[in-house]
Amino acid sequence: MPSFRPLSRIASAFTTPLTPADYLRLVNPLSSARQLRAVVTAVQPETADSVTIRFRPGKGWNPHEAGQWARIGVEIDGVRQWRSYSLSTGAGQDPAITVTAMGTVSTALVRGTRVGDVLFLAPPEGDFVLPEHPRPLLMLTAGSGLTPVMSMIRTLVPRRADADVVLVHSSRTPEEALFAEELLELADQFPGFRLVQWFTGERGRRLDLTTTSDLDAACPDWRDRASYACGPVDFLDAAESLWNREEGELRVERFAPVVAPGSGGEGGRITFEKTDKEVEADGSTTLLDAGENAGVLMSSGCRMGICHACVTPLLAGQVRDTRTGEVHGEPGHLIQTCVSTAAGPVSLDV
Incomplete structure (x- = not known):
């Protein structure tokens, strides 16, 4: 009986030295067995920088x-860079990210992305999601912290007649406020959604969460609501402290890692063995930042110790975890460079 080779092997005979998949990607840029990809379908301005x-x-x-959020990869000067971004569209809709031009990768996305461009992806992650059962909600956001909450609002408010959501959003000026027109339209159209805009340029300060007075004025029944907060570190620290005192229910989404007091350590010389580079770093500079500043190609993703995309073998020395202050490390251990600083001389397999 004759034997039949798989079609892919037959096709390879005609495409060598390339593979059939290489030709398929010329027709369909999303085709890849190794890396999830996406094609950009629209780029919509939000503010001057977003x-x-x-x-x-x-x-x-x-x-x-x-x-939820997802890791997004983009090619910059021939190097694939990864960052994590909250998904701003509602559940069940085609995904989107809303990006503000801050940092190398975000600025490249804002200034350079065009329809038809290909992005690299990782599947969505995160537990900063809506509660399982309907209940009154309070959303506290500042700046780009509105992004994941906007996904929740777009999911819940237009689809449920019993939605009861209060959003208190802080931005510097009306011109810098994300999704401003859409939020005003939702508040006008749906009685179950109330919007409180807090413009720091007009009020001279951000929403004060060291006491309850601002919250009492913005949302008198806030203690009876399931609350969500997303924004800058000091804003979230104050919110967590207030809710702990009031014994309330609060979910927080951070865009930066929690840093334990005194977790910087002494720093030290970092040796990147594969690239033959050395750099002195102080106790507050992460191994990831030290490597990138020295021109070393470092893997990264969320940059806050969640996704583990930056995990790197430790060849020698010890590191300090910026979240806990703990010093640890043995040769061969895998460490997260985005939340580790040098605790003395360190050698990495990079």
Whole structure:
């Protein structure tokens, strides 16, 4: 009986030295067996420095829940850089990220992304999501912290007649406020959604969460609501402290890692063995930042100790975890460079 080779092997005979997949990607840029990709379908300006980038993922993407985030990869000067971004569209909709031009990768996305560009993806993650059962909600956001909450609002408010959501959003000016027109339209159209805009340029300060007075005025029944907060570190620290005192229910989404007091350590010389580079770093500079500042190609993702994309083998020395202050490390251990600083001389397998 004759034997039949798989079609892929037959096709390879005609495409060598390339593979059939290489030719398929010329026709369909989303086709890849190794890396999830997406094609940009729209780039919508939000403010002078922010855009919403909508994209169509290829096979392997899992539909996101409202409030989740995903790692996005983009090629910059021939190097693939990864960052984590909250998904701003509602659950069940094609995904999008809303990006503000801050930092190398975000600025490249805002200034350089065009329809038809290909992005690299990782599946959505995160537990900053809507409660399982309907209940009154309070959303506290500042700046780009509105992004994951906007996904929740777009999911809940237009779809449920019993939605009861209060959003208190802080931004510097009306011109710098994300999604300003859409939020005003939602508040006008749906009685179950109330918007409180807090403009620091007009009031001279951000919403004060060291006491309850601002909250009492903005949302008198805030203690009876399930609350969510997202924004700058000091804003979230104050919110957590207030809710702990009041014994309330609060979920927080941070865009930066929690740093334990006194966790910086002494620093030291960091040796990147594979690239033959050395750099002195103080106790407050993470191994990831030290490597990137020295021109070393470092893997990264969320940059806050969640996704583990930055995990790197430790060859020698010890490191300090910025979240706990703990010093640890043995040769061969895998460490997260985005939340580790040098605790003396360190050698990395990079």
